[in-house]
Amino acid sequence: MFKPAGVHTLIRQTHEDRVLRVLREHGALTRGEIADRVGLSRTTLSEITNVLLERGAITVANATGGIRAGRGRPAERLVLDPGAGQFMGVDFGHRRVRIAVSDAAHDIIASGAEFYAADSAWPERIDSCFRLIERVGEESGIHYGALQGIGIGFPGPFSPRMPKPAPVADGSSAVPAGELVFSSFVERFDASVIIDNNTRFAGLAEAIWGSAAGTQDLLYVRLSDGIGGGLVVGGQLVTGASGFAGELGHVSVSPSGVQCRCGKRGCLETIASVPAIFAGCTAKGVPIHSLDDLRAAVAKGDPIVASVLRDAGDALGRVLGSVAVALNPREIVIAGEVAQIADVIFEQAVATITYELLPVPEAAPHVRLAKLGDDDGALGAIAALFHRSPLLASYPETHQPDHQRGSTQRNIS
Amino acid sequence: MFKPAGVHTLIRQTHEDRVLRVLREHGALTRGEIADRVGLSRTTLSEITNVLLERGAITVANATGGIRAGRGRPAERLVLDPGAGQFMGVDFGHRRVRIAVSDAAHDIIASGAEFYAADSAWPERIDSCFRLIERVGEESGIHYGALQGIGIGFPGPFSPRMPKPAPVADGSSAVPAGELVFSSFVERFDASVIIDNNTRFAGLAEAIWGSAAGTQDLLYVRLSDGIGGGLVVGGQLVTGASGFAGELGHVSVSPSGVQCRCGKRGCLETIASVPAIFAGCTAKGVPIHSLDDLRAAVAKGDPIVASVLRDAGDALGRVLGSVAVALNPREIVIAGEVAQIADVIFEQAVATITYELLPVPEAAPHVRLAKLGDDDGALGAIAALFHRSPLLASYPETHQPDHQRGSTQRNIS
Numbered sequence: 001m002f003k004p005a006g007v008h009t010l011i012r013q014t015h016e017d018r019v020l021r022v023l024r025e026h027g028a029l030t031r032g033e034i035a036d037r038v039g040l041s042r043t044t045l046s047e048i049t050n051v052l053l054e055r056g057a058i059t060v061a062n063a064t065g066g067i068r069a070g071r072g073r074p075a076e077r078l079v080l081d082p083g084a085g086q087f088m089g090v091d092f093g094h095r096r097v098r099i100a101v102s103d104a105a106h107d108i109i110a111s112g113a114e115f116y117a118a119d120s121a122w123p124e125r126i127d128s129c130f131r132l133i134e135r136v137g138e139e140s141g142i143h144y145g146a147l148q149g150i151g152i153g154f155p156g157p158f159s160p161r162m163p164k165p166a167p168v169a170d171g172s173s174a175v176p177a178g179e180l181v182f183s184s185f186v187e188r189f190d191a192s193v194i195i196d197n198n199t200r201f202a203g204l205a206e207a208i209w210g211s212a213a214g215t216q217d218l219l220y221v222r223l224s225d226g227i228g229g230g231l232v233v234g235g236q237l238v239t240g241a242s243g244f245a246g247e248l249g250h251v252s253v254s255p256s257g258v259q260c261r262c263g264k265r266g267c268l269e270t271i272a273s274v275p276a277i278f279a280g281c282t283a284k285g286v287p288i289h290s291l292d293d294l295r296a297a298v299a300k301g302d303p304i305v306a307s308v309l310r311d312a313g314d315a316l317g318r319v320l321g322s323v324a325v326a327l328n329p330r331e332i333v334i335a336g337e338v339a340q341i342a343d344v345i346f347e348q349a350v351a352t353i354t355y356e357l358l359p360v361p362e363a364a365p366h367v368r369l370a371k372l373g374d375d376d377g378a379l380g381a382i383a384a385l386f387h388r389s390p391l392l393a394s395y396p397e398t399h400q401p402d403h404q405r406g407s408t409q410r411n412i413s
Numbered sequence: 414m415f416k417p418a419g420v421h422t423l424i425r426q427t428h429e430d431r432v433l434r435v436l437r438e439h440g441a442l443t444r445g446e447i448a449d450r451v452g453l454s455r456t457t458l459s460e461i462t463n464v465l466l467e468r469g470a471i472t473v474a475n476a477t478g479g480i481r482a483g484r485g486r487p488a489e490r491l492v493l494d495p496g497a498g499q500f501m502g503v504d505f506g507h508r509r510v511r512i513a514v515s516d517a518a519h520d521i522i523a524s525g526a527e528f529y530a531a532d533s534a535w536p537e538r539i540d541s542c543f544r545l546i547e548r549v550g551e552e553s554g555i556h557y558g559a560l561q562g563i564g565i566g567f568p569g570p571f572s573p574r575m576p577k578p579a580p581v582a583d584g585s586s587a588v589p590a591g592e593l594v595f596s597s598f599v600e601r602f603d604a605s606v607i608i609d610n611n612t613r614f615a616g617l618a619e620a621i622w623g624s625a626a627g628t629q630d631l632l633y634v635r636l637s638d639g640i641g642g643g644l645v646v647g648g649q650l651v652t653g654a655s656g657f658a659g660e661l662g663h664v665s666v667s668p669s670g671v672q673c674r675c676g677k678r679g680c681l682e683t684i685a686s687v688p689a690i691f692a693g694c695t696a697k698g699v700p701i702h703s704l705d706d707l708r709a710a711v712a713k714g715d716p717i718v719a720s721v722l723r724d725a726g727d728a729l730g731r732v733l734g735s736v737a738v739a740l741n742p743r744e745i746v747i748a749g750e751v752a753q754i755a756d757v758i759f760e761q762a763v764a765t766i767t768y769e770l771l772p773v774p775e776a777a778p779h780v781r782l783a784k785l786g787d788d789d790g791a792l793g794a795i796a797a798l799f800h801r802s803p804l805l806a807s808y809p810e811t812h813q814p815d816h817q818r819g820s821t822q823r824n825i826s
Contacts, residue, residue: 217654231739233646240741241630244776251735252769263772322664322732323739326644328653356665359676363657 027106028061079105091377100378110140151381153198201380203230211371212331223336272312313348321356335370440519441474443488492518504790513791523553564794566611614793616643624784625744636749685725726761734769748783
């Protein structure tokens with residue numbers, strides 16, 4: 001068959017794009033790992049990586065950063081040129097905003113946090129964040145000139161697929177907070193912006209860099225002031241039809257239980273959230289008002305506190321077990337400082353999950369404690385950028401500046 | 414910028430491929446609907462569809478088949494050339510096998526069923542199916558010469574991502590039934606073969622052609638001898654990490670309830686499956702041994718039977734409500750003849766689901782009865798073929814005959 005001139009060029013470019021995408025999504029990989037993921041022979045792949053190395057688009061990763069599996073000389077790992085772009089993750093929590101900045105090689109090159117009052121208004125929080133970004137830039141010498149994408153974790157339901165609120169005429173007070181955050185960043189930065197729920201992003205970070213690294217199917221829960229969660233199904237972060245996926249705190253456990261702020265009775269949040277655990281201990285005669293109080297009571301081996309924690313772990317296990325029967329995840333990750341402090345929550349949750357599961361060994365997920373720290377939400381936001389970038393196809397409401405919009409369509413227009 | 418010769422040809426071919434893929438996945442669409450889905454202007458799209466119409470790759474759909482929305486002349490709808498290929502869906506149930514054959518335009522051109530004993534062995538069932546395929550071919554004049562794909566619904570956990578069983582030396586008795594079915598079809602037919610759980614396929618059929626048509630996020634449950642389910646999340650059929658996703662029958666409802674065959678107590682299946690409902694009525698003094706008995710008792714308005722059915726609906730609603738809080742689906746579909754016979758199951762399930770949900774109107778899914786009949790599993794298997802074909806990318810264990818494997822890579826090698 002006649003092949004018109006230029007076809008080889010296009011094919012090579014397609015291969016190059018796939019290699020670059022795999023490195024963008026996964027960070028440092030050996031040539032063999034790249035070849036497997038891209039579906040090319042080792043020979044073809046080597047030709048392509050040689051061209052990319054020569055051109056400076058990729059570089060050899062620092063060998064000390066990797067984990068040496070097996071003996072012998074470790075295989076050389078390749079990464080995107082760190083200078084090829086910067087990505088920022090932002091996590092707005094109830095009492096602080098945290099940012100992390102990554103280069104294209106997945107190395108965190110700067111980070112920081114700024115605290116605010118839990119009742120502060122959104123315009124204030126956004127201003128805090130902008131000040132934080134400036135301060136971190138000055139401290140680290142980053143001018144954000146190569147900033148390609150910003151991922152924003154937001155403390156509430158949010159969906160890229162959620163319908164936009166109707167425009168309002170009388171000012172910004174009626175604009176939902178998520179929209180306000182999104183548009184503030186779009187106006188300020190010449191970069192792609194995506195926004196999603198911050199607990200969901202923290203779950204994604206655990207699935208990529210944390211204790212469930214590499215999984216395609218994760219059920220993630222975080223015990224905090226409330227209880228939130230995140231789901232990764234078939235490698236996709238699940239937002240749900242209207243942004244509410246992962247609200248595990250409001251699954252019923254005890255229909256005749258305590259009244260929940262959502263209106264039902266006996267939600268998981270009324271038993272296993274941090275305030276519910278404090279209240280449970282206090283009501284049983286052991287006043288607990290802080291995580292430090294709890295840590296002391298656990299260290300002392302207080303049996304009343306242990307029983308409250310065990311009930312919390314059991315309720316948690318019932319919800320996670322039920323959802324795991326429905327979804328058959330590979331990994332379950334439990335996050336939240338309270339779970340780190342009180343082993344019994346995790347132990348009891350594992351026992352109850354095991355009871356709830358189908359009696360089939362292949363169907364059993366691993367259950368683990370979360371590994372990442374307070375920057376998990378910001379890291380997850382960066383992970384989402386790496387996985388969506390450059391097309392950000394699953395984020396239809398994403399803002400993309402014009403110069404990027406052009407370049408991302410290079411292959412089809 | 415210099416554009417090498419041949420680039421325009423490649424771009425046009427890419428556009429054509431995308432138009433054909435959209436028609437393969439969705440069936441008949443207007444030019445406007447195609448343009449929206451492919452992301453091309455109406456003008457560019459018209460040029461492409463004109464070329465495809467001239468070449469005979471697509472054709473104008475029969476106008477009478479469509480639903481006329483609004484007034485005025487309905488817009489012309491386009492479909493793939495019906496002669497471009499055939500697709501077969503097979504559904505192995507506990508007591509029958511059913512097949513449906515579709516052309517490339519999504520029209521069912523033949524179908525049939527063959528019954529076998531519930532305890533018959535798998536080689537017998539497979540033989541029954543092959544006889545059925547021959548008989549249906551003779552009756553309809555189809556010679557399966559254009560058969561491109563076969564989708565097989567299997568009554569048990571199955572995952573395209575499940576590890577293959579170890580090969581056995583001493584004959585076929587140790588080969589799991591799913592593997593036996595799969596390899597029997599691969600040996601017999603020169604077509605792509607995919608296999609998955611049949612209830613999951615039935616759910617997919619409801620999401621594409623049934624009462625939840627068009628949704629990307631479905632929670633599906635079927636009340637039968639057991640209780641199975643299926644999940645569609647972000648447009649993907651969910652198999653789970655090891656093929657067990659959707660086993661809603663084994664979510665616990667009543668920890669102190671009746672012993673279930675899985676070993677736990679109080680699973681949904683012990684309350685809302687058909688045998689559980691019969692046993693519940695019989696234990697309360699109203700002997701029910703068949704769906705006809707149940708139909709008669711419902712027609713009579715028996716209050717004991719009504720209370721058993723209401724308890725079944727409540728248990729069903731609790732499980733669906735909990736999973737819906739975790740997943741935030743757009744649609745919930747309840748299938749199974751018993752739900753069609755006894756309105757009160759559905760009514761009570763809707764009431765309980767509504768209670769369990771977050772009190773946020775946007776988060777509320779539609780709850781519906783299933784619309785498709787006994788061929789839902791076979792139709793879902795065909796739907797899976799349309800959505801995976803031609804690359805069948807999410808089915809890594811899929812068998813693809815050599816002549817197809819070559820053609821699917823046309824654009825990249």
